[in-house]
Amino acid sequence: MKSGDAFGFSRRGVLVGGSAAGAVLVHAGPVQAAPAKGDVPVTMPVSLEVNGTRHDLQLDTRTTLLDALREHLHLIGTKKGCDHGQCGACTVIVNGERINSCLSLALQHQGDKVTTIEGLGTPDKLHPMQAAFIEHDGFQCGYCTPGQICSAVAVLGEIRRGVPSHVQEDIVAAPAVSNQELRERMSGNICRCGAYSNIMEAMQHVAGESA
Amino acid sequence: MKAFTYERAQSPAQAAAAVARKPGAKFLAGGTNLLDLMKLQIETPTHLVDVQDLKLDRIEETAEGGLRIGALVRNTALASDMRVRRDYGVLTKAIVAGASGQLRNKATTAGNLLQRTRCPYFYDTNQPCNKRQPGSGCGAIGGVSRQLGVIGVSDACIATYPGDMAVALRLLDAHVETVDPQGAVRSIPIGEFHRLWGDTPHLETSLKRGELITAVTLPRPIGGRHLYHKVRDRASYAFALVSVAAVIHPDGSGRVAFGGVAPRPWRVEAAEEAMPRGAQAVTAQVFAEARPTADNRFKLQLATRTLAGVMAEARA
Ligand code: FES
Ligand code: FES
Numbered sequence: 109m110k111s112g113d114a115f116g117f118s119r120r121g122v123l124v125g126g127s128a129a130g131a132v133l134v135h136a137g138p139v140q141a142a143p144a145k146g147d148v149p150v151t152m153p154v155s156l157e158v159n160g161t162r163h164d165l166q167l168d169t170r171t172t173l174l175d176a177l178r179e180h181l182h183l184i185g186t187k188k189g190c191d192h193g194q195c196g197a198c199t200v201i202v203n204g205e206r207i208n209s210c211l212s213l214a215l216q217h218q219g220d221k222v223t224t225i226e227g228l229g230t231p232d233k234l235h236p237m238q239a240a241f242i243e244h245d246g247f248q249c250g251y252c253t254p255g256q257i258c259s260a261v262a263v264l265g266e267i268r269r270g271v272p273s274h275v276q277e278d279i280v281a282a283p284a285v286s287n288q289e290l291r292e293r294m295s296g297n298i299c300r301c302g303a304y305s306n307i308m309e310a311m312q313h314v315a316g317e318s319a
Numbered sequence: 320m321k322a323f324t325y326e327r328a329q330s331p332a333q334a335a336a337a338v339a340r341k342p343g344a345k346f347l348a349g350g351t352n353l354l355d356l357m358k359l360q361i362e363t364p365t366h367l368v369d370v371q372d373l374k375l376d377r378i379e380e381t382a383e384g385g386l387r388i389g390a391l392v393r394n395t396a397l398a399s400d401m402r403v404r405r406d407y408g409v410l411t412k413a414i415v416a417g418a419s420g421q422l423r424n425k426a427t428t429a430g431n432l433l434q435r436t437r438c439p440y441f442y443d444t445n446q447p448c449n450k451r452q453p454g455s456g457c458g459a460i461g462g463v464s465r466q467l468g469v470i471g472v473s474d475a476c477i478a479t480y481p482g483d484m485a486v487a488l489r490l491l492d493a494h495v496e497t498v499d500p501q502g503a504v505r506s507i508p509i510g511e512f513h514r515l516w517g518d519t520p521h522l523e524t525s526l527k528r529g530e531l532i533t534a535v536t537l538p539r540p541i542g543g544r545h546l547y548h549k550v551r552d553r554a555s556y557a558f559a560l561v562s563v564a565a566v567i568h569p570d571g572s573g574r575v576a577f578g579g580v581a582p583r584p585w586r587v588e589a590a591e592e593a594m595p596r597g598a599q600a601v602t603a604q605v606f607a608e609a610r611p612t613a614d615n616r617f618k619l620q621l622a623t624r625t626l627a628g629v630m631a632e633a634r635a
Contacts, residue, residue: 213350
């Protein structure tokens with residue numbers, strides 16, 4: 109419950125109160141207040157290491173990693189676009205690998221190390237990918253951007269580790285950092301504003317620097 | 320999402336027993352398909368048995384010279400394994416043709432096999448669907464069926480098995496190893512794993528209640544050129560309209576299986592002797608029993624053309 113205090117009955121808290129996971133925020137009293145019969149909310153403890161800090165949470169079992177980050181830890185950099193694994197806005201890095209945080213229960217991540225956009229860099233000390241997105245104008249509205257940047261950082265790691273892709277001519281060979289490769293590997297991140305070509309430039313820039 | 324209780328199992332047999340014990344219980348592996356369906360209340364488990372701690376995440380060589388792939392090996396890890404890339408290239412190619420990088424990092428081998436159809440009538444809970452709600456009817460028959468099945472379908476359901484990985488596994492004669500709630504193990508040929516569901520489309524596999532997949536095994540490598548062509552509405556991150564998995568030898572002989580056309584990966588071994596005579600000779604036999612709708616009849620020609628493309632690549 110401590111995680112709900114910061115927002116109390118703010119607009120955000122009331123809004124999310126409409127969803128099952130958000131009920132924990134609104135009903136600051138008994139967690140299992142007036143449950144519908146046969147659909148009794150269940151809470152369980154989970155600890156996550158997010159951006160280097162350990163958090164012990166008591167969550168409704170239904171809480172996704174995305175909702176745990178946004179609604180309970182108030183790390184609202186990670187975005188909810190579709191909530192169904194289709195847009196990539198919720199992409200975070202878990203134990204070094206990018207995943208869709210909307211399609212994972214927080215409980216599946218007991219003890220995991222989670223890196224969100226807030227953990228990649230800070231306004232004073234940007235991650236090279238964040239700086240490159242600014243330099244190359246890799247966004248317009250910015251909604252998809254935290255997911256794009258987390259994905260982009262992980263993609264360059266996947267290429268370095270030799271993870272094969274659909275567009276690779278020879279799947280046994282080491283993949284290259286070509287435009288075609290980056291486009292294919294970033295296909296799980298949708299940008300409604302169509303900043304794709306600039307995102308590719310930002311990624312090429314960072315890949316060139318670290319090569 | 321409906322409320323549920325959650326536990327983490329510590330051994331495969333314990334996980335199987337835990338699911339068998341509670342009506343409404345389901346296994347949870349990566350969760351990329353199950354959680355999506357739970358949010359839509361298409362799946363409404365009351366208890367989840369998380370199997371991530373079962374140590375089924377290794378790929379080992381078998382005494383027969385093949386590979387044993389743990390049920391929880393992630394799709395990215397399986398596609399990246401150098402033994403798979405070298406000796407079973409069609410499997411790597413099929414996996415990386417599916418989903419997105421984020422999903423492949425999370426999705427498991429067993430979960431990928433068990434993914435459910437992407438039929439729009441299955442997803443729309445306002446529509447009748449015999450698979451989602453047995454006996455309610457099929458909205459797709461007589462509805463919009465462009466993406467749906469052309470063969471192996473029934474009067475109750477014309478959905479397809481949507482995956483890519485399993486098409487390659489079917490081609491490679493994989494087996495699915497399981498353990499049941501009593502602790503008994505068995506090995507199911509992949510061709511018998513996904514059911515032709517007839518009038519029980521809600522029963523999609525030959526697994527019994529509580530039976531847990533522990534591994535997928537591959538026989539020794541068979542050589543040849545390994546190819547996977549997937550035709551879809553966009554170049555990446557979309558389900559197949561038609562896909563073709565093939566292994567082709569220098570003399571033109573080989574194997575072929577099709578995805579996106581049927582309730583399971585579609586392979587007709589008897590048609591493979593026709594491979595040296597070209598794509599049309601093969602698909603004429605493979606799709607002899609096809610029952611397409613007006614919307615998806617195009618898949619038959621597309622299958623022939625896609626196979627012709629695969630054969631051309633093998634010769635190049
Ligand atoms: S919010 Fe997770 S993929 Fe769209
Ligand atoms: S910058 Fe607006 S959605 Fe990508």
